[in-house]
Amino acid sequence: TNIAVLVSGRGSNLQSIIDSIESGNIPDARVSVVISDVKNAFALERARNHGIDAVFIDPRTFVDKKAYEQELLRVLGQYDIGLILLAGYMRIVGREVIEAYRNRIINIHPALLPSFMGLHAQKQAFDYGVKVSGCTVHFVDEGMDTGPIILQRAVPVLEGDNADTLAARILEQEHQIFPEAVKLFVEGKLKVEGRIVIRT
Ligand code: GRF
Numbered sequence: 001t002n003i004a005v006l007v008s009g010r011g012s013n014l015q016s017i018i019d020s021i022e023s024g025n026i027p028d029a030r031v032s033v034v035i036s037d038v039k040n041a042f043a044l045e046r047a048r049n050h051g052i053d054a055v056f057i058d059p060r061t062f063v064d065k066k067a068y069e070q071e072l073l074r075v076l077g078q079y080d081i082g083l084i085l086l087a088g089y090m091r092i093v094g095r096e097v098i099e100a101y102r103n104r105i106i107n108i109h110p111a112l113l114p115s116f117m118g119l120h121a122q123k124q125a126f127d128y129g130v131k132v133s134g135c136t137v138h139f140v141d142e143g144m145d146t147g148p149i150i151l152q153r154a155v156p157v158l159e160g161d162n163a164d165t166l167a168a169r170i171l172e173q174e175h176q177i178f179p180e181a182v183k184l185f186v187e188g189k190l191k192v193e194g195r196i197v198i199r200t
Helices: 012-022 042-049 065-077 095-100 121-128 163-186
Strands: 002-007 030-036 053-056 081-086 105-109 132-139 149-156 190-193 196-199
Touching: 002 012, 002 042, 012 030, 012 042, 012 081, 012 163, 030 042, 030 065, 042 053, 065 081, 065 095, 081 163, 105 163, 121 132, 121 163, 132 163, 149 163, 163 190
Parallel strands: 002 030, 002 081, 030 053, 081 105
Antiparallel strands: 105 132, 132 149, 190 196
16 A cells, blocks of 8 residues: 655654554555645655655645645655545645545544544643543544544543643554554555444
């Protein structure tokens, strides 16, 4: 399976996928291209360090979102992509991309969905005062953070935490469950029935 990873930032989740593949945990998978909407995203450097094509698509050079996503589709089309990962990609994926890759786009979110959708989920959870939070890997549909859930992992909120220490505890688990979900997908073990993801 050829994997494309969409990123906007530091790329620690991208790294967890690369490391998992390089250590042989996900046979038959390769990260074929990393695409960023941010020029200086450290994730692009991580890709280059591993000999992976690193592509910056500048959203500001397109008249609208549709044109930007046409370019995204064109680049994806060069790699025979079977799976798209959103790994800290800070844009909502548009309808045409979702339709072209239905149930083949997976996102990692740093909260236990459906709680705390959207930006700064760890801070949202911390400020709300929850005692348990975590992370969610899910298929991407037209909504924001609404698609069928593949894996979740809970972490405790501890005495003395702040939003940053909580985020760090969650991130450790992101780095575990994201590669796990990719492995399940690549092995053909995930079936989507409505909202429910069944492991076969
Ligand atoms: C992670 O917290 C992820 O859950 C969220 O954005 C952050 C990306 O971090 N979607 P990184 O770029 O993978 O280090």
